[in-house]
Amino acid sequence: xxxxxxxxxxxxxxxxxxxxxxxxxxxIALVGLALLMLFVFFAFFAPLVTPYDPNSxxxxxxxxxxxxxxxxxxxxxxxxxxxxxxxxxxxxxxCRVTFGTSLLVVIIAMLIGVTIGTIAGxxxxxxxxxxxxxxDALMAIPTLLIAIIIVGILGSGLVNSxxxxxxxxxxxxxxxxxxxxxxxxxxxxxxxxxxxxxxYLQVFYYSILPNMIEMLVVQGAxxxxxxxxxxxxxxxxxxxxxxxxxxxxxxxxxGLDAGYLAPWNIALPGITIFLMVLxxxxxxxxxxxxxxxxxxx
Amino acid sequence: xxxxxxxxxxxxxxxxxxxxxxxFSLVYLFPTEPVTTLTGITPQNLVQHEALVTQYxxxxxxxxxxxxxxxxLFNGNWGVSLFSGExxxxxxxxxxxATIELSAYAxxxxxxxxxxxxxxxxxxxxxxxxxxxxxxxxxxxSVPVVWLAVIFILTFSLQFGWLPLSGRINLLFDIxxxxxxxxxxxxxxxxxxxxxxxxxxxLHLILPTLAIAFISTAALVRITRRSVIDVLNQPYIIAARxxxxxxxxxxxxxxxxxxxxPALPLLAMQITTLITNAMxxxxxxxxxxxxxxxxxxxxxxxYSALRMGMLAVSTLVVMxxxxxxxxxxxxxxxxxxxxxxxx
Numbered sequence: 001x002x003x004x005x006x007x008x009x010x011x012x013x014x015x016x017x018x019x020x021x022x023x024x025x026x027x028i029a030l031v032g033l034a035l036l037m038l039f040v041f042f043a044f045f046a047p048l049v050t051p052y053d054p055n056s057x058x059x060x061x062x063x064x065x066x067x068x069x070x071x072x073x074x075x076x077x078x079x080x081x082x083x084x085x086x087x088x089x090x091x092x093x094x095c096r097v098t099f100g101t102s103l104l105v106v107i108i109a110m111l112i113g114v115t116i117g118t119i120a121g122x123x124x125x126x127x128x129x130x131x132x133x134x135x136d137a138l139m140a141i142p143t144l145l146i147a148i149i150i151v152g153i154l155g156s157g158l159v160n161s162x163x164x165x166x167x168x169x170x171x172x173x174x175x176x177x178x179x180x181x182x183x184x185x186x187x188x189x190x191x192x193x194x195x196x197x198x199x200y201l202q203v204f205y206y207s208i209l210p211n212m213i214e215m216l217v218v219q220g221a222x223x224x225x226x227x228x229x230x231x232x233x234x235x236x237x238x239x240x241x242x243x244x245x246x247x248x249x250x251x252x253x254x255g256l257d258a259g260y261l262a263p264w265n266i267a268l269p270g271i272t273i274f275l276m277v278l279x280x281x282x283x284x285x286x287x288x289x290x291x292x293x294x295x296x297x
Numbered sequence: 298x299x300x301x302x303x304x305x306x307x308x309x310x311x312x313x314x315x316x317x318x319x320x321f322s323l324v325y326l327f328p329t330e331p332v333t334t335l336t337g338i339t340p341q342n343l344v345q346h347e348a349l350v351t352q353y354x355x356x357x358x359x360x361x362x363x364x365x366x367x368x369x370l371f372n373g374n375w376g377v378s379l380f381s382g383e384x385x386x387x388x389x390x391x392x393x394x395a396t397i398e399l400s401a402y403a404x405x406x407x408x409x410x411x412x413x414x415x416x417x418x419x420x421x422x423x424x425x426x427x428x429x430x431x432x433x434x435x436x437x438x439s440v441p442v443v444w445l446a447v448i449f450i451l452t453f454s455l456q457f458g459w460l461p462l463s464g465r466i467n468l469l470f471d472i473x474x475x476x477x478x479x480x481x482x483x484x485x486x487x488x489x490x491x492x493x494x495x496x497x498x499x500l501h502l503i504l505p506t507l508a509i510a511f512i513s514t515a516a517l518v519r520i521t522r523r524s525v526i527d528v529l530n531q532p533y534i535i536a537a538r539x540x541x542x543x544x545x546x547x548x549x550x551x552x553x554x555x556x557x558x559p560a561l562p563l564l565a566m567q568i569t570t571l572i573t574n575a576m577x578x579x580x581x582x583x584x585x586x587x588x589x590x591x592x593x594x595x596x597x598x599x600y601s602a603l604r605m606g607m608l609a610v611s612t613l614v615v616m617x618x619x620x621x622x623x624x625x626x627x628x629x630x631x632x633x634x635x636x637x638x639x640x
Binding site (some may be wrong): 028134136138139140141142143144145148149151152153155225229232233236237238239249252256259260263266270273274277278281282285 | 308311312315323326327328432435436438439440441442443444447448451455565566568569572573576577580588591592595596598600603607610611614615617618622
């Protein structure tokens with residue numbers, strides 16, 4: 001059955017399909033995506049797939065080497081730590097805690113940052129200039145410092161360190177949204193919808209937001225890797241997640257106590273954080289170059 | 298020119314005012330008595346409490362208090378540490394140079410290694426060597442700094458015993474702190490074996506510096522590479538080539554200058570990351586800098602130290618950022634204020 005077709009293509013791919021086509025052409029990006037999906041899977045389904053309770057201690061099985069070592073056993077895939085807890089289960093739950101909280105932090109920061117950034121971008125004049133400069137300067141304050149202050153005020157804990165990192169991430173989103181909205185507001189298509197009688201809210205929702213999503217995805221990926229590194233660093237310094245909670249940085253810090261005897265307790269959590277950040281960076285880079293290709297086409 | 302300088306001066310004073318207002322608000326936000334956070338002294342009896350309250354104008358309105366707070370800041374009357382009882386000004390002046398020293402060495406490694414590698418990779422874009430450099434920098438950029446430092450300690454200090462584990466210098470060397478910068482202090486101190494002290498200090502420096510520099514170098518390589526590729530696609534490069542310039546001339550006259558300018562603001566943002574990493578690495582290597590000092594302060598809930606430490610570090614970082622921004626504006630006034638490259 002032949003169908004009349006004016007163009008060669010069967011159908012016009014939507015912008016997202018075009019991006020996916022360009023993204024797919026890079027094998028490294030696909031590998032990164034698969035790895036990221038694995039971490040997302042752990043984050044959602046850790047309780048279903050872990051062989052042991054991450055906090056149950058077993059004094060019969062202290063510091064068992066991982067299964068690939070000469071005297072390791074397959075009952076504990078990644079070995080056990082100094083309290084006899086199964087490291088594989090702990091790391092899986094750690095992915096859940098670290099990855100999940102980072103995702104939450106980035107989403108909250110993005111919502112707040114985009115709102116403030118859009119308002120600042122649509123305004124103009126001295127006030128917005130002062131605000132922007134001030135924000136730029138405040139953006140320079142190290143995350144760790146903000147986290148230390150928040151911990152000082154509220155006390156240590158995972159939730160408090162989440163607030164700290166949210167606070168530290170917001171200025172970046174404001175900055176990028178603001179400069180994007182500013183440059184977009186000068187363009188003709190915005191003017192035409194303004195002439196059609198659209199108010200600020202409508203201009204933002206129907207005209208600017210669809211164009212901004214790509215920038216947000218790329219910035220979000222960047223922020224996500226920063227958030228993971230920060231949350232695990234705070235957990236490591238004992239300012240974030242507290243002792244029994246399986247957070248990757250805290251697991252790393254606990255592994256340090258027996259580090260010389262049981263180096264896998266340091267190596268494995270570290271490698272997990274590293275792979276997590278690496279997969280996010282690769283996917284972010286792949287998306288960025290896919291978007292660049294699409295826009296240039 | 299003068300207008301630009303003036304604008305940045307106003308910007309800096311505004312930011313400093315905001316920061317000191319923040320640090321003043323900590324007096325009331327921290328979960329102890331305002332008097333204790335402000336002065337670092339826990340009043341023993343009501344009389345002393347009353348005296349401190351009147352001395353620091355704590356029963357006046359917030360604005361009056363803030364004015365006195367600013368006055369105290371400029372007079373160097375920063376209060377004492379809750380934990381050690383030492384004046385905070387002295388403690389910070391002892392710790393801050395150690396951090397500046399460490400970050401400065403790390404930064405110079407980052408610049409010396411990062412810019413040439415990034416330029417090379419950008420000039421050879423989309424070839425084998427470019428892919429190698431780029432993927433190595435992506436990989437290194439994802440390494441958590443805590444883990445890197447721990448691995449360094451485990452391999453080079455504990456396994457092989459090549460490099461010292463912690464501190465700035467062997468405790469056997471008695472170096473009185475004069476400037477706070479260790480190498481200058483060593484040269485200023487008389488009756489010690491200067492060459493050996495220098496060598497010892499250098500050995501202590503290697504691991505922490507490398508741990509900090511690794512990650513930022515990777516970031517800088519990627520920034521420079523992207524910037525060079527963008528510049529190479531500009532029409533003026535084709536014009537220069539058509540004019541008959543050699544690729545060497547094109548690179549040094551046109552590419553390098555135009556590529557580094559938009560990279561500068563991003564470099565300023567990297568400084569924040571670098572200082573955060575320096576603070577973490579300091580704790581691991583027991584480097585007596587402001588980072589480990591602050592983290593000690595939070596462990597001991599030393600609120601007065603936290604208040605001043607926050608102000609000192611953030612003012613320093615903001616000052617560096619604004620200085621780089623100003624430098625960028627001065628060497629290229631035509632550039633749009635917020636124009637910068639992406640990685």
